[in-house]
Amino acid sequence: MTIRTSLQLFTIKDELEADLESSLAAVAARGFTAVEPYDFVRRAEPLAAALTAAGLVAPSGHAFLASSSFVNPDGSGTTVPVPTPAEVFAAAKVLGMDTVIDPYTEPARWETVEQIEETARLLNEAAEVGAGVGVRVGYHNHAHELEAVFDGVTGLEILAGLLDERVVLEVDLYWVARGGVDPVALLGRLGSRVIAVHAKDGTLDPALAGAYPPADQVPAGEGSVPLVAAIAAAPALELAIVEFDHYEGDLFDAIERSRVYLDEKVAG
Numbered sequence: 001m002t003i004r005t006s007l008q009l010f011t012i013k014d015e016l017e018a019d020l021e022s023s024l025a026a027v028a029a030r031g032f033t034a035v036e037p038y039d040f041v042r043r044a045e046p047l048a049a050a051l052t053a054a055g056l057v058a059p060s061g062h063a064f065l066a067s068s069s070f071v072n073p074d075g076s077g078t079t080v081p082v083p084t085p086a087e088v089f090a091a092a093k094v095l096g097m098d099t100v101i102d103p104y105t106e107p108a109r110w111e112t113v114e115q116i117e118e119t120a121r122l123l124n125e126a127a128e129v130g131a132g133v134g135v136r137v138g139y140h141n142h143a144h145e146l147e148a149v150f151d152g153v154t155g156l157e158i159l160a161g162l163l164d165e166r167v168v169l170e171v172d173l174y175w176v177a178r179g180g181v182d183p184v185a186l187l188g189r190l191g192s193r194v195i196a197v198h199a200k201d202g203t204l205d206p207a208l209a210g211a212y213p214p215a216d217q218v219p220a221g222e223g224s225v226p227l228v229a230a231i232a233a234a235p236a237l238e239l240a241i242v243e244f245d246h247y248e249g250d251l252f253d254a255i256e257r258s259r260v261y262l263d264e265k266v267a268g
Helices: 009-018 020-029 041-054 085-094 113-132 155-162 173-178 183-193 227-232 251-265
Strands: 004-008 060-062 069-071 077-081 099-102 136-140 167-172 194-198 239-242
Touching (some): 009 251, 099 167, 113 155, 113 167, 136 194, 155 183, 167 183, 173 183, 183 194
Parallel strands (some): 004 239, 060 099, 099 136
Antiparallel strands (some): 069 077
């Protein structure tokens, strides 16, 4: 199966808010042909127009499907309601998106197996709705799903075992490593459930990685995360997605360097 390189647009969130069209044109100029939007329901129509103008497609996107309110990037909860799955999938169709991935759930929801069972139930229900309109549902991890361990099994793997076969996984390789788990071994265990990865790299230096946003992230191939080996362990992979939670240097240069590395090492 061909692996396509993409960019999670959260990476350039500030630039997008300032100028949607120019930011996407800049992404295309760095050699990307695909992106992964976030928070796309509120701006589906203008985003679709801007993607078309830039020559970009959005095969996947992030939207909350198993939470009733918005979860901040640092894992803290809010009372801000999120769109319903039906609204999410309608916006996805406007964007030509075939997979919607829940970006994650609050760490406080990973303290018991019963909580994980509830998350699985909600994702399975969303998958049923999505199947009716031709949209696939997935889940994306951070570190806490790996740090939660029950009888020697990580919370993410417990979730995977409870999911409907139609629900896929997008594994963030950086956060797996941050969670103290070997990404290569994990992807081997998860098998064909994984259709996308966030090919995110970092030094994993505890002095830089401890806070949010982490300060240790570097272009793909320049850190300590075994990206190529992990990707090779995922037999059904479709997307290798570049993402930075934070980067101090030239962000557009960093995403291009990441794309070049992934295109050379794993794409195709």
